[in-house]
Amino acid sequence: SRPLVLVLGDQLTLDLASLRDLPDGAVVALCEVAAEGTYVPHHPQKIAMILAAMRHFAQELRERGYRIHYSALDDTDNVQALIPEAERLATLYGCDEIRTVRPGEWRLWHDIQARDMATLPWRLLEDDRFFTTPDDFAAWAKGRKSLRLEYFYRERRRGTGLLMEDDKPAGGKWNYDHDNRKPVPANLAVPEPPRHGQDAITQAVLALVAEHFGDHFGTLEGFHWPVTRRQALVDLRHFIDHLLPDFGRYQDAISDSEPFLFHSRLAPALNMGLLSPRELCEAAEREYLEGRAPLNAVEGFIRQILGWREYVRGLYWTQMPDYKRGNALGANQPLPACYWSGDTELRCLRRAIEMTRDNAYAHHIQRLMVTGNFALLCDVSPEALGDWYLAVYADAYEWVELPNVLGMVLHADGGLMGSKPYCASGKYIDRMSDHCRHCRFDPKKVTGEGACPLNSLYWHFLERHAETLSANPRMKLIYGSLAKMKEEKREAIRDQAERFLASLPRTTAWHDNSQG
Ligand code: FAD
Ligand code: DLZ
Numbered sequence: 137s138r139p140l141v142l143v144l145g146d147q148l149t150l151d152l153a154s155l156r157d158l159p160d161g162a163v164v165a166l167c168e169v170a171a172e173g174t175y176v177p178h179h180p181q182k183i184a185m186i187l188a189a190m191r192h193f194a195q196e197l198r199e200r201g202y203r204i205h206y207s208a209l210d211d212t213d214n215v216q217a218l219i220p221e222a223e224r225l226a227t228l229y230g231c232d233e234i235r236t237v238r239p240g241e242w243r244l245w246h247d248i249q250a251r252d253m254a255t256l257p258w259r260l261l262e263d264d265r266f267f268t269t270p271d272d273f274a275a276w277a278k279g280r281k282s283l284r285l286e287y288f289y290r291e292r293r294r295g296t297g298l299l300m301e302d303d304k305p306a307g308g309k310w311n312y313d314h315d316n317r318k319p320v321p322a323n324l325a326v327p328e329p330p331r332h333g334q335d336a337i338t339q340a341v342l343a344l345v346a347e348h349f350g351d352h353f354g355t356l357e358g359f360h361w362p363v364t365r366r367q368a369l370v371d372l373r374h375f376i377d378h379l380l381p382d383f384g385r386y387q388d389a390i391s392d393s394e395p396f397l398f399h400s401r402l403a404p405a406l407n408m409g410l411l412s413p414r415e416l417c418e419a420a421e422r423e424y425l426e427g428r429a430p431l432n433a434v435e436g437f438i439r440q441i442l443g444w445r446e447y448v449r450g451l452y453w454t455q456m457p458d459y460k461r462g463n464a465l466g467a468n469q470p471l472p473a474c475y476w477s478g479d480t481e482l483r484c485l486r487r488a489i490e491m492t493r494d495n496a497y498a499h500h501i502q503r504l505m506v507t508g509n510f511a512l513l514c515d516v517s518p519e520a521l522g523d524w525y526l527a528v529y530a531d532a533y534e535w536v537e538l539p540n541v542l543g544m545v546l547h548a549d550g551g552l553m554g555s556k557p558y559c560a561s562g563k564y565i566d567r568m569s570d571h572c573r574h575c576r577f578d579p580k581k582v583t584g585e586g587a588c589p590l591n592s593l594y595w596h597f598l599e600r601h602a603e604t605l606s607a608n609p610r611m612k613l614i615y616g617s618l619a620k621m622k623e624e625k626r627e628a629i630r631d632q633a634e635r636f637l638a639s640l641p642r643t644t645a646w647h648d649n650s651q652g
Contacts, residue, residue, distance in 0.1 A: 273450025562588030
């Protein structure tokens, strides 16, 4: 056979299933296409990282003797969408089938399946860059009344032997989350991320992206994402040597000034294939075994990758396409306009959006408890919020974005992803961050002038969704407090929240925004 192997922008590894055992005459294609850059208005740094990494990867494949076709965005014969471009190339090279590894988004997977009437057969291969396949997840989930990360994770620990001492978890416990809830102390020194050199390929891509996608939300200045495996390995080394020991302790902290804290920043490179999840987990485990990093940090890190990352992917592939239609809390409001402009007086929200604009990055707690929580409390629809998250983060692909946004943040899947919504008031932000001292609102005030809007929004949210949420055993305590509140106070809260919501500027999409 003479296949055309289509390698997607988030499949950049020599270890890809479709690159194994290639027959002579196989053509490997990488295609830059406008459609992938614009189906949501991706952050320019995300696009630049992908295109620069694709170009470097193509060069590496060429040097290794593969026969490569590279469709550049500016090529005049490029048809600018992945499936038709691959079909065009297959015809051009006289190929008899198109092979590709399962893409990371259902829309493409579905469209490829639907090409069974095409002149050329498409062959989809399983993506074995993960610890588990969707079939493994389906087998695990089968017959369970409820799905919980913790049990899935323990099974993965047993299966891989990571942090296991015989058949027991290292240190005697599966989970050290309890030790991982420290806020940031004043004057905490955080190591700077590595700066990578930008060769001619990267510079050309930065110019190309500025030209074609410069009107998208987000800056290109200060771009320093890795675009080769070698650069990604530098970032991994930096994390292991300088950040991992403190990763656990400050995992839930939020800082007004430090965008990255002790997070790894490895998700973009990992999701694109420049790093593998196994090598990350093994590198972290080694630090524990050799006494250089504490167990709470190493276990916390491994749980995110071996646990959460695999779990959300399993959920995505076993629940789509219905999953995307979930809206258990009936949220139907457009996105607040400040998600694109940063124009809000809530300091925590403003900083999370500014950091997102500047870095195509926000850490997990900002995504969950700042931009996520605010959207939950303001009834933002899953679709509007999902499109935003998919656009703005360098690591965003739907298989991982959607369960986090729709499941974890909005509780729109009715509890598949998390047993309760992570709703929080200003008190939480005040405890975990140093934002409030820079904010005009007072996190201790619930109503009246200067009260933190998150407080009234929080109680208003609980009240509005009492029918759905009050029976949840994990919400009993908080609904108990709500029940004890005097009607007069509840009325004042309702009034405060409703006035805030009514005056909150909303938008539909980036390009409808005044700045877009
Ligand atoms: P670290 O804090 O260093 O964590 C290490 C690794 O663990 C990450 O690189 C990531 O691979 C994995 N991980 C951690 N938490 C999760 C999680 N909840 N789900 C899956 N993997 C996880 N992650 C993405 O990779 N792409 C997304 O599009 C994405 N969207 C998100 C949207 C929302 C609303 C939320 C709450 C979380 C989202 N996450 C997403 C998960 C997580 O926030 C990011 O993986 C993380 O912030 C990336 O930064 P990091 O590499 O510094 O992570
Ligand atoms: C995100 C993205 C962008 C911006 N551009 C391209 C591209 O030009 N060519 C390509 O192959 N992939 C790109 N990607 C990544 C794809 O969107 C990704 O492979 C699918 O969403 C499946 O995960």
